[in-house]
Amino acid sequence: MNLDFTVDEQRFREEVRDWLQDNAPRDPQPLEGAEKRAYDVAWQRKQFDAGWAGINWPKAFGGCGMSTTQQLIWHEEYAKANAPDVGSCFVGLNHGGPTLIARGSEAHQAFHLPKILRGETIWCQGFSEPSSGSDLASLRTRGVLDGDHLVVNGQKIWTSYAHVADYQELLVRTDPDVKKHKGITWIICDMSLPGVEVRPIRTMSGERHFCEVFYDDVRIPLDNVVGEINGGWSVAMSTLSFERGTAFMSRQIALARKVEELIELARKTPKGAMGRMAIDDDEIARKLARLRANVAALQAMTYAAISRNERTGMPGPEGSMIKLSFADLSQDLQRIAAEILGPSMLEYEYGDTGWTHDYLRSYLASIGGGTSEIQKEIIADRVLGMPKGR
Amino acid sequence: MDLLPTEEQVQIVDSVVDVLTTEFPRERHRGQGNECTEPDKAAMQKIAELGWYSLGLEPELGGLGYGLPEEALLFTEVGRHLGPVPALGAVLGARVASRGGQEALVGSILAGDTRVGLAVIEDPSMDCHRPMQGQFRVLGARGCDYVVFLGRDSAALLEITPDMALAERGCIDATVSLGNLDLAGAHPTFAVSDNDRALYHQAVILTSAMLVGVGEAARDMAVEYAKVREQFGKPIGAFQAVRHPCAEAAVRVDAARAQLWFAAVCADQGRSDAGFQAAASASLAIDAAHRNCQTNIQVHGAIGGTDEHDAHLLLKRSHLLASLFGNLDMHLSDALAAPLE
Numbered sequence: 001m002n003l004d005f006t007v008d009e010q011r012f013r014e015e016v017r018d019w020l021q022d023n024a025p026r027d028p029q030p031l032e033g034a035e036k037r038a039y040d041v042a043w044q045r046k047q048f049d050a051g052w053a054g055i056n057w058p059k060a061f062g063g064c065g066m067s068t069t070q071q072l073i074w075h076e077e078y079a080k081a082n083a084p085d086v087g088s089c090f091v092g093l094n095h096g097g098p099t100l101i102a103r104g105s106e107a108h109q110a111f112h113l114p115k116i117l118r119g120e121t122i123w124c125q126g127f128s129e130p131s132s133g134s135d136l137a138s139l140r141t142r143g144v145l146d147g148d149h150l151v152v153n154g155q156k157i158w159t160s161y162a163h164v165a166d167y168q169e170l171l172v173r174t175d176p177d178v179k180k181h182k183g184i185t186w187i188i189c190d191m192s193l194p195g196v197e198v199r200p201i202r203t204m205s206g207e208r209h210f211c212e213v214f215y216d217d218v219r220i221p222l223d224n225v226v227g228e229i230n231g232g233w234s235v236a237m238s239t240l241s242f243e244r245g246t247a248f249m250s251r252q253i254a255l256a257r258k259v260e261e262l263i264e265l266a267r268k269t270p271k272g273a274m275g276r277m278a279i280d281d282d283e284i285a286r287k288l289a290r291l292r293a294n295v296a297a298l299q300a301m302t303y304a305a306i307s308r309n310e311r312t313g314m315p316g317p318e319g320s321m322i323k324l325s326f327a328d329l330s331q332d333l334q335r336i337a338a339e340i341l342g343p344s345m346l347e348y349e350y351g352d353t354g355w356t357h358d359y360l361r362s363y364l365a366s367i368g369g370g371t372s373e374i375q376k377e378i379i380a381d382r383v384l385g386m387p388k389g390r
Numbered sequence: 391m392d393l394l395p396t397e398e399q400v401q402i403v404d405s406v407v408d409v410l411t412t413e414f415p416r417e418r419h420r421g422q423g424n425e426c427t428e429p430d431k432a433a434m435q436k437i438a439e440l441g442w443y444s445l446g447l448e449p450e451l452g453g454l455g456y457g458l459p460e461e462a463l464l465f466t467e468v469g470r471h472l473g474p475v476p477a478l479g480a481v482l483g484a485r486v487a488s489r490g491g492q493e494a495l496v497g498s499i500l501a502g503d504t505r506v507g508l509a510v511i512e513d514p515s516m517d518c519h520r521p522m523q524g525q526f527r528v529l530g531a532r533g534c535d536y537v538v539f540l541g542r543d544s545a546a547l548l549e550i551t552p553d554m555a556l557a558e559r560g561c562i563d564a565t566v567s568l569g570n571l572d573l574a575g576a577h578p579t580f581a582v583s584d585n586d587r588a589l590y591h592q593a594v595i596l597t598s599a600m601l602v603g604v605g606e607a608a609r610d611m612a613v614e615y616a617k618v619r620e621q622f623g624k625p626i627g628a629f630q631a632v633r634h635p636c637a638e639a640a641v642r643v644d645a646a647r648a649q650l651w652f653a654a655v656c657a658d659q660g661r662s663d664a665g666f667q668a669a670a671s672a673s674l675a676i677d678a679a680h681r682n683c684q685t686n687i688q689v690h691g692a693i694g695g696t697d698e699h700d701a702h703l704l705l706k707r708s709h710l711l712a713s714l715f716g717n718l719d720m721h722l723s724d725a726l727a728a729p730l731e
């Protein structure tokens with residue numbers, strides 16, 4: 001047990017720190033739409049040009065091939081530099097790309113991976129449907145074989161960034177007559193194909209973040225299938241485990257930074273009698289202290305997970321635990337913020353950024369990427385081996 | 391003793407619900423983005439004609455002669471249906487005006503001709519007789535003629551004149567118009583003392599009533615959805631992770647509602663523990679509304695976190711109401727300090 005980074009790792013940290021300090025964009029990240037896309041891809045391109053694209057991708061596929069420890073260092077420095085959230089590049093870098101690396105053909109890899117790294121294409125994830133959320137495997141969007149094409153009909157929903165995306169990792173039902181996990185195919189859908197229609201949906205904080213996507217006889221070449229026809233579930237699971245693994249690190253480290261910002265807010269926001277600040281309120285002070293401790297523990301959990309991963313080469317089951325704690329703590333943090341803000345929260349308009357926006361947005365943290373209830377089911381099933389109720 | 395609403399009170403509720411569902415259905419707010427959906431003067435005049443504002447006022451003053459319990463039942467429905475918040479401005483404004491002996495003004499408010507915005511009171515210890523200093527947020531600011539201020543021990547009405555800066559701002563709860571009123575020592579048009587705190591208790595209780603309505607609406611929405619939404623081949627209401635939070639929501643708001651009724655009767659009868667009961671009612675109502683709204687969003691999954699569903703409107707309304715007269719901390723201090731009977 002130690003917290004010593006090697007000399008090489010320390011040198012790496014300094015290099016990363018210097019570059020991020022000098023290059024991280026300082027202007028605010030737009031909330032939605034074409035502006036957000038433009039901002040995100042410009043930042044991605046800048047990282048690419050300097051050799052920092054695909055930190056978690058193997059070198060053979062154009063990535064940085066960083067060890068998980070190096071990724072940790074990267075994310076820590078990234079948060080310290082207050083660099084922007086990966087935003088609309090998330091799915092390409094953390095789902096689509098890695099799935100192609102794990103399961104795609106050479107042709108898929110050669111065509112798509114460089115574009116993702118260079119920030120030339122945005123990907124989205126078309127998994128959830130109106131009646132298939134937590135029970136993803138019950139999905140019904142149909143894919144019917146027709147010569148060398150799959151003809152897709154149906155609907156997806158909650159597809160983040162679909163309105164600015166070029167490609168989609170799409171799950172379709174290709175065999176309705178077998179067990180639900182068995183008849184699913186994972187296919188790359190070009191969002192500009194005829195028959196694809198996208199309708200953005202506003203979140204409760206006001207931005208058009210996710211979308212409904214409708215498919216009307218969309219003809220997708222069979223060459224776009226990743227893995228086998230009807231073998232899409234295992235392909236999808238390889239991305240999901242990725243999502244619950246290291247892809248989460250950056251947001252979690254950003255949370256620790258946010259806690260410090262919240263403490264700062266409590267220091268400068270008046271509350272109660274004249275001259276007193278929110279931090280002088282015992283209850284708020286204790287809540288902040290507990291939050292700070294819990295977020296530190298989340299970070300420690302991440303360190304433990306990374307160490308295990310470095311030893312065994314396998315991501316452990318901590319992913320779901322970290323995801324669950326992250327959602328809880330983000331919401332705790334935002335609720336304390338709401339308490340500190342008091343009635344000034346009442347002034348809010350769609351398009352505003354800042355604490356009230358983040359407070360409203362935090363309600364989605366326990367829903368997106370698998371709800372907190374489902375994370376608990378996964379922990380009980382897979383980590384604790386408890387009997388299943390479902 | 392019978393804490394439950396009488397038949398007559400139930401009839402009042404039914405007629406209020408009827409108006410709300412036909413004239414002010416909750417759906418009219420849905421997916422409106424930043425568009426403020428507060429009813430205009432003409433729509434509010436209909437409410438006035440129906441006697442909502444005069445319900446609890448003495449007949450000598452042009453009122454219908456009911457009391458705080460009836461008003462609490464009315465405002466519970468306003469909360470439940472995301473009805474017009476300025477109705478509270480009118481009720482409290484008329485009450486303050488009548489205390490101040492302003493008969494003409496009372497009549498004009500009751501008729502809906504004069505509109506009263508609600509000042510958000512951050513510090514209930516404010517002395518409303520003194521010139522008003524600083525920034526005040528006003529609910530129902532759009533087109534209001536007066537603003538009502540309600541402290542613990544005094545209340546005031548301030549006429550809004552063209553020289554006053556009442557700047558509209560986007561409100562987190564877009565069903566309500568919010569204004570910022572910058573006052574540099576403006577004298578209230580008139581102020582009254584509230585030595586028995588009857589006005590303040592009325593304000594706190596009617597706000598709690600709306601919160602109880604919000605909390606009940608959130609509970610009902612969650613439960614209804616849990617019964618019909620299926621995942622893994624069964625209604626999600628069959629999963630304990632969904633059932634138990636729904637049951638907790640039900641217990642929370644049931645407690646808040648019973649306490650609301652109790653507090654309304656105590657205040658109506660001028661009991662010595664009215665202050666404690668009102669404070670207890672407010673703290674339970676705030677908590678029940680907030681937490682039930684959270685449960686409701688979570689039970690709905692992603693749809694609950696969108697602008698296209700009503701769940702977020704309830705949550706935002708609960709924030710609006712929770713900071714209208716003081717805040718949770720202050721109600722809790724009162725709940726500890728105020729005497730029991």
Ligand SMILES: Cc1cc2nc3c(=O)[nH]c(=O)nc-3n(C[C@H](O)[C@H](O)[C@H](O)COP(=O)(O)OP(=O)(O)OC[C@H]3O[C@@H](n4cnc5c(N)ncnc54)[C@H](O)[C@@H]3O)c2cc1C
Nearest residue numbers: 125127128133134158160368371373629631688689691692
């Ligand atoms: C911000 C955000 C971004 C998203 N982005 C994407 C995206 O890019 N692509 C994509 O495909 N999807 C995306 N989603 C969708 C997300 O994956 C689903 O919302 C999530 O899986 C839950 O599904 P649902 O919303 O249909 O809720 P439901 O599954 O209907 O759940 C409703 C409630 O029931 C509970 N529940 C359901 N089953 C059980 C059970 N067995 N035991 C206990 N409780 C249960 C849930 O926890 C929840 O509280 C996104 C969602 C959000 C909020």
